[in-house]
Amino acid sequence: MGSRALMAVSTFTYTRTHTAAFVADHIRNQLNRIIQAAGLSPAQLVDDWTVVGPAVRAWLQSGHLKVVTIEFYKPGSSTLQLRWDFPVTYDGSGVDDDMWVDRDHVQRTIEKVGRPPAGCVYRIILTSQRGRPDVAGMSSTSHLATTGLISRSTGTAIATRDITAGLNYWRPA
Secondary structure, three states: OHHHHHHHHHHHHHHHHHHHHHHHHHHHHHHHHHHHHOOOOOHHHHHHHHHHHHHHHHHHHHOOEEEEEEEEEOOOOOEEEEEEEEEEEOOOOOOOOOOEEOHHHHHHHHHHHOOOOOOOEEEEEEEEOOOOOOOOOOOOOOOOEOOOEEEEEEEEEEEOOOOEEEEEEEEEO
8 A cells, every 4th residue: 555655646746747847848938939929039038048947847846836927128117018927827637648738829819919119128037936945046036017007818828737827918008
């Protein structure tokens, strides 16, 4: 009986590790699409992902990641021009081989939202729960003000058996 309990823990750990990697990789890919659609280079995302990527994976695996956000703003401003959120939940479908990305949904939403104004830059922010494991290179920050923006939830963008990532956007009212 003791070996059965150990097997269940090992299966859950492997599955969570696998689904965390899947979700992290696909969040990165969708961020890349959003950045390119905004007419900006994803080079900063590639550079930042060396620190952000391990944090996303670690916090998805531990269940502490709440939201991955990309903010578009003009340098020196404390106000956003456009924002995208990937809110994370840990109540996936429960089906072992259920792993998908709704690329068409993401693309339609990108087309609907449009580009941020010229001169914008972007940054990635991770929102996590207290008690998360420490990840080298990560530090605290705050979101920029959403004054004048409206938020819309568009549904699920990425799903696995135990983790889902939704898609929300903030744009001018």
